Amino acid sequence: MTPGKADPACYAMVHPGLEEVAGEEIAQELGGDIKKSGLGIVVFRLPDIDRSILELRTTEDVFLLAWGTDQLSYRAEDLERLRRWTQREPDWGRLLQIHHAIRPKPKGKPTYHLVAQMIGVHGYRRIDALKAMAQGLAGKFPASWKPADENAAIEFWLTINGASAVCGLRLSDRTMRHRTYKHEHLPASLRPTMAAAMVRLADLKPKQVIVDPMCGAGTILAEVHAATRSRRLHDGSGWNLTVLGGDLDAHHVRAAESNVRKIGPTRLSPWDARCLPLDDQSVDRVISNPPFGKQLSSPGEIGPLYQAVAVEMNRVLRSGGKAVLLVADVDALRQAVQGLPWRRTRQVNVRVLGQRAAILVYRKD
Ligand SMILES: C[S@@+](CC[C@H](N)C(=O)[O-])C[C@H]1O[C@@H](n2cnc3c(N)ncnc32)[C@H](O)[C@@H]1O
Structure with missing residues (x-):
């Protein structure tokens, strides 16, 4: 895929402690530029986002970044911000286009799945964060897509860890980690x-x-x-x-x-x-x-x-x-x-x- 100005950043989830080694792999094997790394997460940009990202071996999962923050307040007011960021920040059309180029859509109506993970004590529940993401995603993909709990073609993820959160589209599947x-x-x-x-x-x-x-x-x-x-x-x-x-x-x-x-x-x-x-x-x-x-x-x-x-x-x-x-x-x-x-x-x-x-x-x- 040709690099475009609008190409998003990517992030990888890694086993805690392996952030530096994973960053080295991303830089050396893919020519990536490491933007940030925190416990279990490495954020990076690639000159080209293509299937070679799936060949990383020290990462557990890789994603296209929709938005990220280090400024959650832990309070319930975060939910409205999660919803707003999901709705306004990303160019979901572009993210989905890159996703489909790397993971071609199966025949028929695509299936999708929303995942929210939460580490730390917040003034809201994981399910509330999931709902806020779902509300932000309203109208961002065709209504004909079917929700599926297992093996969905497209997965939207929200990961909250203390005051940080990242939201994105999962590119890898279980075979990356297993x-x-x-x-x-x-x-x-x-x-x-x-x-x-x-x-x-x-x-x-x-x-x-x-x-x-x-x-x-x-x-x-x-x-x-x-x-x-x-x-x-x-x-x-x-x-x-x-x-x-x-x-x-x-x-x-x-x-x-x-x-x-x-x-x-x-x-x-x-x-x-x-x-x-x-x-x-x-x-x-x-x-x-x-x-x-x-x-x-x-x-x-x-x-x-x-x-x-x-x-x-x-x-x-x-x-x-x-x-x-x-x-x-x-x-x-x-x-x-x-x-x-x-x-x-x-x-x-x-x-x-x-x-x-x-x-x-x-x-x-
Ligand atoms: C932590 S496990 C290794 C796990 C391995 N890296 C894997 O991914 O499956 C340690 C291994 O050392 C083996 N082991 C213990 N004492 C040994 C010895 N004196 N010589 C050879 N192997 C030994 C055990 O049988 C065990 O399989």
């Missing part, structure tokens, strides 16, 4: 967007050897393939990565096989990450999410496990290689890597399963 490869789920399985953020932070290069020594259902390995399978070298050949994974639990290895098999060639084995069947200095990137304390039979096991795994990761990593690790117990990991020739280059604080956690990036010197 992906299509994930058939097998394990209780401690990572969100694909979190795994994608770890893969971005690993800064992969062609022909590298990548390993997840505690791969669970294989989400990180699947995201390695997803992030690189369309990349080409100058001669048109692919990146030709060697992707390896394993887990102590054979059932988890089978789950990983089922998730990763179709997406790219991956060597998977049952193994103990404390004693990997890999040569010294044979790996360029270790990307992994070791168990959190509460996933072990006793949280006291975490220190010795991290210690043994870190020594083994260091053995297999080449110098100049990187380790990207997601843990809840950052102190246990820091102690485990003390004395190794590893330099921490970045830390991204996130929440996983309601718990504080961090992605730590190390470079082996």
